Amino acid sequence: DADVTQTPRNRITKTGKRIMLECSQTKGHDRMYWYRQDPGLGLRLIYYSFDVKDINKGEISDGYSVSRQAQAKFSLSLESAIPNQTALYFCATSDLAPAPYNEQFFGPGTRLTVL
Amino acid sequence: SQQGEEDPQALSIQEGENATMNCSYKTSINNLQWYRQNSGRGLVHLILIRSNEREKHSGRLRVTLDTSKKSSSLLITASRAADTASYFCATDPRHAGNNRKLIWGLGTSLAVNP
Numbered sequence: 107d108a109d110v111t112q113t114p115r116n117r118i119t120k121t122g123k124r125i126m127l128e129c130s131q132t133k134g135h136d137r138m139y140w141y142r143q144d145p146g147l148g149l150r151l152i153y154y155s156f157d158v159k160d161i162n163k164g165e166i167s168d169g170y171s172v173s174r175q176a177q178a179k180f181s182l183s184l185e186s187a188i189p190n191q192t193a194l195y196f197c198a199t200s201d202l203a204p205a206p207y208n209e210q211f212f213g214p215g216t217r218l219t220v221l
Numbered sequence: 222s223q224q225g226e227e228d229p230q231a232l233s234i235q236e237g238e239n240a241t242m243n244c245s246y247k248t249s250i251n252n253l254q255w256y257r258q259n260s261g262r263g264l265v266h267l268i269l270i271r272s273n274e275r276e277k278h279s280g281r282l283r284v285t286l287d288t289s290k291k292s293s294s295l296l297i298t299a300s301r302a303a304d305t306a307s308y309f310c311a312t313d314p315r316h317a318g319n320n321r322k323l324i325w326g327l328g329t330s331l332a333v334n335p
Contacts, residue, residue, distance in 0.1 A: 110263075139322070148309070148327040149264075164322075196263055208313045209254060210323060212263035
């Protein structure tokens with residue numbers, strides 16, 4: 107079984123719809139991240155959470171919200187989807203390791219298309 | 222903001238050849254990591270090199286780090302078609318303290334032709 111899972115894997119929706127992307131992990135990691143990937147722009151961090159009570163904005167949080175329901179679950183919501191949110195979305199986890207280790211483990215991604 | 226910058230952006234080689242890609246970064250780091258991404262899939266961690274290390278090997282992978290030049294290189298020897306993927310470097314900035322998150326480069330797209 108995959109350590110980091112994302113649902114759905116593909117989603118097509120219309121402008122203005124509310125969308126939730128879900129991430130679950132069985133690695134027992136405290137830290138979870140949401141990224142989006144666009145061609146030529148690499149990975150950009152949307153939100154991250156270092157434990158259940160800790161939520162932080164990343165570099166492109168506008169238009170998104172998150173919920174950390176449990177250590178193992180971190181959901182990303184688009185309250186009112188717009189076409190420029192069409193992208194590949196990744197969830198990742200990492201352990202609360204002391205420096206210098208901070209390896210991240212990625213889910214398989216969700217391809218979201220907003221029409 | 223992206224700290225790492227990989228070059229080249231794209232690389233095409235023949236099977237059996239070596240592939241070298243480079244990463245430059247801007248601030249002091251705890252470590253630098255390389256990841257691989259097969260088309261449309263999640264990234265997979267390949268190798269981590271700490272700031273006090275200069276070279277590291279893992280199978281056909283060789284990573285070097287030059288902290289004075291703030292640069293790293295990833296060498297894949299005897300490439301195979303299965304190595305076709307995008308390769309990303311990510312740095313763990315030293316200044317972040319406990320608020321540590323990786324800073325990603327834009328990636329190098331490698332095509333290994335059979």
